[in-house]
Amino acid sequence: xxxxxxxxxxxxxxxxxxxxxxxxxxxxxxxxxxxxxxxxxxxxxxxxxxxxxxxxxxxxxxxxxxxxxxxxxxxxxxxxxxxxxxxxxxxxxxxxxxxxxxxxxxxxxxxxxxxxxxxxxxxxxxxxxxxxxxxxxxxxxxxxxxxxxxxxxxxxxxxxxxxxxxxxxxxxxxxxxxxxxxxxxxxxxxxxxxxxxxxxxxxxxxxxxxxxxxxxxxxxxxxxxxxxxxxxxxxxxxxxxxxxxxxxxxxxxxxxxxxxxxxxx
Amino acid sequence: xxxxxxxxxxxxxxxxxxxxxxxxxxxxxxxxxxxxxxxxxxxxxxxxxxxxxxxxxxxxxxxxxxxxxxxxxxxxxxxxxxxxxxxxxxxxxxxxxxxxxxxxxxxxxxxxxxxxxxxxxxxxxxxxxxxxxxxxxxxxxxxxxxxxxxxxxxxxxxxxxxxxxxxxxxxxxxxxxxxxxxxxxxxxxxxxxxxxxxxxxxxxxxxxxxxxxxxxx
Ligand SMILES: [Zn+2]
Numbered sequence: 508x509x510x511x512x513x514x515x516x517x518x519x520x521x522x523x524x525x526x527x528x529x530x531x532x533x534x535x536x537x538x539x540x541x542x543x544x545x546x547x548x549x550x551x552x553x554x555x556x557x558x559x560x561x562x563x564x565x566x567x568x569x570x571x572x573x574x575x576x577x578x579x580x581x582x583x584x585x586x587x588x589x590x591x592x593x594x595x596x597x598x599x600x601x602x603x604x605x606x607x608x609x610x611x612x613x614x615x616x617x618x619x620x621x622x623x624x625x626x627x628x629x630x631x632x633x634x635x636x637x638x639x640x641x642x643x644x645x646x647x648x649x650x651x652x653x654x655x656x657x658x659x660x661x662x663x664x665x666x667x668x669x670x671x672x673x674x675x676x677x678x679x680x681x682x683x684x685x686x687x688x689x690x691x692x693x694x695x696x697x698x699x700x701x702x703x704x705x706x707x708x709x710x711x712x713x714x715x716x717x718x719x720x721x722x723x724x725x726x727x728x729x730x731x732x733x734x735x736x737x738x739x740x741x742x743x744x745x746x747x748x749x750x751x752x753x754x755x756x757x758x759x760x761x762x763x764x765x766x767x768x769x770x771x772x
Numbered sequence: 773x774x775x776x777x778x779x780x781x782x783x784x785x786x787x788x789x790x791x792x793x794x795x796x797x798x799x800x801x802x803x804x805x806x807x808x809x810x811x812x813x814x815x816x817x818x819x820x821x822x823x824x825x826x827x828x829x830x831x832x833x834x835x836x837x838x839x840x841x842x843x844x845x846x847x848x849x850x851x852x853x854x855x856x857x858x859x860x861x862x863x864x865x866x867x868x869x870x871x872x873x874x875x876x877x878x879x880x881x882x883x884x885x886x887x888x889x890x891x892x893x894x895x896x897x898x899x900x901x902x903x904x905x906x907x908x909x910x911x912x913x914x915x916x917x918x919x920x921x922x923x924x925x926x927x928x929x930x931x932x933x934x935x936x937x938x939x940x941x942x943x944x945x946x947x948x949x950x951x952x953x954x955x956x957x958x959x960x961x962x963x964x965x966x967x968x969x970x971x972x973x974x975x976x977x978x979x980x981x982x983x984x985x986x987x988x989x
Binding site: 515518550551554555557558559560561562564565566568569570571574575577578579581582583585 | 915934
C-alpha cells in the first residue's frame with residue numbers, strides 16, 4: 508500500500524468501519540513504516556473522537572415540550588378541518604359517478620353509431636303508423652339521456668326517446684293482445700321486414716318497458732329462436748337472424764324481437 | 773370510514789410502542805393522535821439535533837422540527853416506504869427546511885463559509901495553554917469547525933458522523949449516490965483536520981491522546 512492509497516482509506520480506518528481484512532492489515536503495515544501516514548491516522552482518530560464527543564454531548568438535546576403541545580393542537584385542528592376518511596369517501600363517490608356517466612354516454616353513442624351503420628331497419632319495422640315512425644326516428648337521433656330528464660309530467664306529448672319507445676312498445680302490446688297472428692307481426696307497408704313482438708328478457712315484464720330505452724339491431728344464430736319458443740326451420744339452422752334488442756336507459760337488455768325480410772316468409 | 777376498514781385494525785394486536793414508524797404513520801393519517809404523539813417522540817430528537825448541528829441555532833432547530841412534523845401532519849401521505857425509511861424521509865424534509873432557512877436568513881448560519889480550503893483555527897482567536905483545554909472546549913471547537921464547513925460537506929458530517937447514519941441512509945436523505953456521500957465525507961474530514969490541526973509544536977503531545985491535543989483536547 509502506498510501513501511495515496513492509505514490516505515483514501517484513513518478516515519474509514521479511523522472510524523472503525525468494516526474493511527477487507529487484507530486491506531486493513533496492509534494499512535497497519537504501512538503506518539508502521541511511514542511516519543506521515545501514521546500521523547495522519549492519529550489525526551483521523553482524534554477527529555473521530557472529537558466528533559463522537561460532540562455527538563454524545565448533544566445526544567440529550569431535543570425540541571421543547573411546548574413544541575409537542577403545539578403540534579398536537581395542530582394535529583387536532585387538522586382532524587376537524589380535513590377529515591381524511593370523509594374526503595376519501597367523497598372522492599370515491601365522485602369517481603364512481605363520473606365513471607358511470609362516462610359509461611352511459613359511451614354506450615348511447617355506440618348504440619347510435621351501430622344503428623346508423625345499418626340501413627335503419629328498426630325504424631321501418633317500428634313505424635306502422637306515421638306518428639310512430641316519426642317518433643322512432645326521434646329515438647335514433649336523440650340518444651342523449653339528459654333530454655329525457657327534461658320531460659315533465661305535463662309534457663308527455665313531446666317526442667322524446669323515452670316516449671317514443673313506450674309508444675312503439677304499446678303498439679306491439681296491443682298487437683299481441685289481439686291474438687291475431689298478423690297483428691303480432693309489426694308490419695309496415697313501406698317496410699320490407701316483419702318482426703315478432705318484443706319478448707321480455709330475464710324477469711322483465713311489459714310494465715318495465717314503459718321506462719323507455721334504445722333499440723339496437725343485432726344478428727344472432729337462428730337456433731336462438733327456439734329458446735324464445737319460436738319455431739326454427741332446421742334447414743336454415745346454421746343461418747343468422749336479425750333481432751332488435753331493447754336496451755333500457757341503465758344499459759340493461761330488457762327485451763328482444765326477431766326480424767326477417769318480408770320476402771323470406 | 774367504519775371500524776372494519778380502519779387502518780388501525782391491522783395493527784391492533786401489537787402495542788403501539790412496538791409498531792414501526794410506517795405503521796404509526798398509517799395510524800396517524802387515519803386520525804390516531806396517540807400514534808402521532810409516539811412518532812413525534814420517537815423522531816423529534818434526531819430531527820432537532822440535525823437542524824441544530826446544521827444551523828448552530830436552537831431557534832432554527834426548534835422551528836425546523838415544528839415544520840417537519842407539521843408537514844407530516846398535512847402531507848404524510850406522500851411518504852413512500854419503497855423509497856426508504858420514514859426516518860430518512862423526515863431527515864430529508866428537515867434538510868430542505870434548514871437549507872430554506874439558510875437561503876432566506878444567512879444570519880442563522882454562524883459559520884457559513886463556502887470556501888473549501890479556507891483554514892479555520894478556533895484556537896487562533898483565543899489561544900490558551902494546551903493543558904487547560906477541557907473536554908467542553910474540545911467539543912466546542914469541533915462544533916464550530918463543523919459549522920464552518922460548506923453546506924454540502926457539513927451535512928454529510930452531521931448525518932454520517934454525528935447522527936451516525938449509514939452511507940445508504942445518508943444517500944437517501946441527500947438524494948445522491950453512495951459514492952458521492954463517501955467522497956464528500958472524505959473531503960469534509962480533510963477540511964475538518966485542516967481547520968483543527970494543531971500547531972506543529974503540539975503534534976508530539978497529540979500522540980498522548982485526545983485530552984492532550986490542542987484542538988481535540
Ligand atoms: Zn505513507
